[in-house]
Amino acid sequence: MTIADDARRMILYGFCTKDAKEKIGDRKEEELKQYLKMLSDEEVMEMADLDEVEMARDQLMKVAYPTPQHKLRLIYEAATLSVEESYFWLLNHIRDLGYPVVDKITDVFTSSEMSAFFGVQQQRIGLQQDKVAQFLATIGKMIKDLFQLVREMRILDERLKYYYDSEGKTGRPSDDAEITLKGIYVDQVEGASKNPASVYGLASQLEFTTLPDLFYSIHPRKMDEISSVIDKLQFNNKVKEVLKRKLRSYLGWKLATMKELETRRKFTLKYLRQHYDIIHMYMNWVKPYLKNLKRLAPDEEKAEWPDLIGAFETANIEIEVLGRAVPEGNQTFQSVIVMHLDYRAKPQLNYQAEGYQRGPIHIGRIRVSMRAYGWDDKTIENYKKMREHEDLDLISTIDGSVKAAMEALGDELRKYIEEAGEKYIYGDVIEKKEKKEEKPPGFFYSFGKGFNDVFAGFSGAPPGKAKPKKKSREQADKEKKEQKLAAGNAQKNIWTLYKNYKKSHKLITW
Numbered sequence: 001m002t003i004a005d006d007a008r009r010m011i012l013y014g015f016c017t018k019d020a021k022e023k024i025g026d027r028k029e030e031e032l033k034q035y036l037k038m039l040s041d042e043e044v045m046e047m048a049d050l051d052e053v054e055m056a057r058d059q060l061m062k063v064a065y066p067t068p069q070h071k072l073r074l075i076y077e078a079a080t081l082s083v084e085e086s087y088f089w090l091l092n093h094i095r096d097l098g099y100p101v102v103d104k105i106t107d108v109f110t111s112s113e114m115s116a117f118f119g120v121q122q123q124r125i126g127l128q129q130d131k132v133a134q135f136l137a138t139i140g141k142m143i144k145d146l147f148q149l150v151r152e153m154r155i156l157d158e159r160l161k162y163y164y165d166s167e168g169k170t171g172r173p174s175d176d177a178e179i180t181l182k183g184i185y186v187d188q189v190e191g192a193s194k195n196p197a198s199v200y201g202l203a204s205q206l207e208f209t210t211l212p213d214l215f216y217s218i219h220p221r222k223m224d225e226i227s228s229v230i231d232k233l234q235f236n237n238k239v240k241e242v243l244k245r246k247l248r249s250y251l252g253w254k255l256a257t258m259k260e261l262e263t264r265r266k267f268t269l270k271y272l273r274q275h276y277d278i279i280h281m282y283m284n285w286v287k288p289y290l291k292n293l294k295r296l297a298p299d300e301e302k303a304e305w306p307d308l309i310g311a312f313e314t315a316n317i318e319i320e321v322l323g324r325a326v327p328e329g330n331q332t333f334q335s336v337i338v339m340h341l342d343y344r345a346k347p348q349l350n351y352q353a354e355g356y357q358r359g360p361i362h363i364g365r366i367r368v369s370m371r372a373y374g375w376d377d378k379t380i381e382n383y384k385k386m387r388e389h390e391d392l393d394l395i396s397t398i399d400g401s402v403k404a405a406m407e408a409l410g411d412e413l414r415k416y417i418e419e420a421g422e423k424y425i426y427g428d429v430i431e432k433k434e435k436k437e438e439k440p441p442g443f444f445y446s447f448g449k450g451f452n453d454v455f456a457g458f459s460g461a462p463p464g465k466a467k468p469k470k471k472s473r474e475q476a477d478k479e480k481k482e483q484k485l486a487a488g489n490a491q492k493n494i495w496t497l498y499k500n501y502k503k504s505h506k507l508i509t510w
Helices: 003-012 018-024 029-038 041-047 083-096 118-167 175-190 199-205 211-217 225-230 237-296 377-388 392-408 411-419 443-459 473-504
Strands: 050-056 059-066 070-082 101-111 315-325 334-351 358-375
Touching (some): 003 029, 003 050, 003 059, 003 377, 070 083, 070 473, 083 101, 083 315, 083 358, 118 175, 118 411, 175 199, 211 237, 225 237, 315 377, 334 473
Antiparallel strands (some): 070 358, 101 315, 315 334, 334 358
């Protein structure tokens, strides 16, 4: 991933210059993504609020960090320098300086092929990959079965609609639906003309020529009505007798099959909901394994660094933490310290005296970058989401494929899940609120609302919606003062952290 890609991601989460914010305007996330794709790398680099780091003398390089209030950098290398000791010393000292909340943002480990830790790492990756493969195969099979279940529900609903229309449950009784059901009965139950005892068989072989017409034109809704309806007909008794027998058999089949289809639909609907919930359960199970694989897998970009040589015992560790605290008197802005630690280490597997267990010890060079910011809660959350963006790519791909499969089923899946009592459709929470009876507004309410709509028209706001209030000058000055105080406290604390680390490790100080 290039620095231009990092710049696009930073702009997407709001870390851009003042001029860039005016260009972006009120674009939504998808619109902003399309807009950033159209821009060149040079334009994006100018819009993003990228920090600069002196990688060598007079050599500045842009990095994917917002421009801080102040920053300090420390590089320490020793043959016996323990990575674990330095990290936990810095972490504990941040907490001692009054930053109780410390979030881990990045944790990446990359080792060379001949490293002692490489074999252990690959074994654990293999175990995670086997689990992921099993879960994803199960999810794919269950999604395939979900299509079949929705299709079965569709067929059941289509068949039951004939029954409900003929019974008048969806409105007035429909003769068309009754004729359709009689056709299904004659074709599938009696076997049509192939069976001599069927309606068509009796008409063709035993000369009951009027039987099919009478059977399809007379529609008694209940069994008790059969005799009274047929006895009024002007036909011979034998035709009436056969017609009664056929209509009695048909109505018995109709009631039995309708009850059977309703029972089958009820259990299929419950099974559909269970199937749907199990897919979500497997999705929740596979996500931790995907995150573990993302963390365990070596970074391909770092594997190409000249600091990592396949034949050497080398490894690279990258850790980033964010500490935050609210200065006294502040309400909105917090004092934020972003500490990035980059290690070039030599892992050694040594036996510990207690338990005779073998564990790795990392020694080598540490490079610490500390940045001070004054951020509010929204900016902090945007920064964390920006850093998680890469880690979530794989998970979002899996989520997206499952969501696309479910969306392919259309509104039918949504309808069945809601009917089964499910409170959510994939990725969306559906709040089921009872509608309250609202009393019609009184005269004074309507009169006052009319005035509001008139004045809203003069102000440019849509009727019924007040124009958004701008921050007052006093509020803006207060927030600016809070931000300056928060950033100033963070600046003092990173200097204290930097100075005390050098003193405790017997380095040159002033």
